[in-house]
Amino acid sequence: MSDASAETAETADPGPATPDTADWTWVLTRSCPDCGFDPRDVRPDGVPEILLDAKQRYAAVLARPDVRARPSAGVWSPLEYCAHVRDVCDVMRGRLEQILDGGGETVRFANWDQDAAAVEKAYWRAEPDTLRHELVAAFDAAAEAFGWPTEKQLAWPGLRSDGSTFTAETLGRYFVHDVLHHLWDVRG
Numbered sequence: 001m002s003d004a005s006a007e008t009a010e011t012a013d014p015g016p017a018t019p020d021t022a023d024w025t026w027v028l029t030r031s032c033p034d035c036g037f038d039p040r041d042v043r044p045d046g047v048p049e050i051l052l053d054a055k056q057r058y059a060a061v062l063a064r065p066d067v068r069a070r071p072s073a074g075v076w077s078p079l080e081y082c083a084h085v086r087d088v089c090d091v092m093r094g095r096l097e098q099i100l101d102g103g104g105e106t107v108r109f110a111n112w113d114q115d116a117a118a119v120e121k122a123y124w125r126a127e128p129d130t131l132r133h134e135l136v137a138a139f140d141a142a143a144e145a146f147g148w149p150t151e152k153q154l155a156w157p158g159l160r161s162d163g164s165t166f167t168a169e170t171l172g173r174y175f176v177h178d179v180l181h182h183l184w185d186v187r188g
Contacts, residue, residue, distance in 0.1 A: 010068050011125045018074035019115045025164050027177040035184035037177045044154050047172040048143040051089075054179045055139035058082055061188045062128045062135070076123070078186040082131055083123035084114060085182050089138035092175040093145045099158045099168045100149065111161035146172050 031038040042050070061067065067079045076084065091112050098107045149156075154169040166174065 013122070014070055014077075014124050016074070017076050017080070017115065017118065023162070023164070024177070025174065028170050028173055032177060032181060035177075035181040037180050039173050039177070042173045042176050044149065044169050044172055045147075047146040047176055050176050051139050051143040051146065051179065054183060055136055055143075057183055057188045058085060058135055058139070059132050061183075061186050062132045067128055068124070076118070076185075078188075079126055079128060079131070080118060080123040081182050081186050082135055083121065083126050084118060085179060086131065086135045086138045087114070087117055087121075088175070088178055089135075089142040092171065092178075093138075093142040095158055095166075096145050096149070096168060096171055099156050099166075099171065100153055102156060102158070104153075104156050106157045106159055106165075108159045109161060142175075146175075 027037060028039050061078050062082055064078060067082075068077050070077045070080075095109050098109065101107075149168045155167050158166045158168075158171065160166065
């Protein structure tokens with residue numbers, strides 16, 4: 001197989017991943033039996049440090065030779081998970097900024113369909129080196145933003161399109177779980 005055909009095979013659409021329709025907000029009140037996340041272990045002022053540590057671990061995942069390999073049908077490859085996490089960083093940073101801009105009034109978050117984003121952006125076609133730079137930048141921006149809220153602002157509310165209510169504080173915890181859970185998914 002030539003290099004050109006190998007690249008085509010690597011970047012061919014692997015088909016859809018099984019959509020995740022679970023409501024993960026329960027991780028705000030109890031531990032995750034899969035990844036071991038415990039919401040009681042996450043202080044608001046600790047979120048940036050957790051994100052910066054995760055950034056390094058994801059960067060290492062992107063250096064793996066099998067980064068494009070899906071572990072089974074319908075399950076994202078480590079590359080696809082990294083592209084998703086890059087977008088999660090941007091979405092969560094945006095939601096936090098929206099809460100802070102709301103000045104204490106309840107803000108409403110736009111819906112974000114993670115499965116549609118994966119297809120629209122063709123996560124499986126990402127170039128690992130390019131994605132690494134984008135992921136690092138997204139983690140850095142999110143870590144900086146989650147260092148901004150004051151004690152008072154941590155209680156300011158935001159409402160997800162499905163009706164789930166967050167505060168700046170619980171949004172940070174939810175975000176940390178997502179990031180750490182996907183590290184568990186990719187064995188990072």
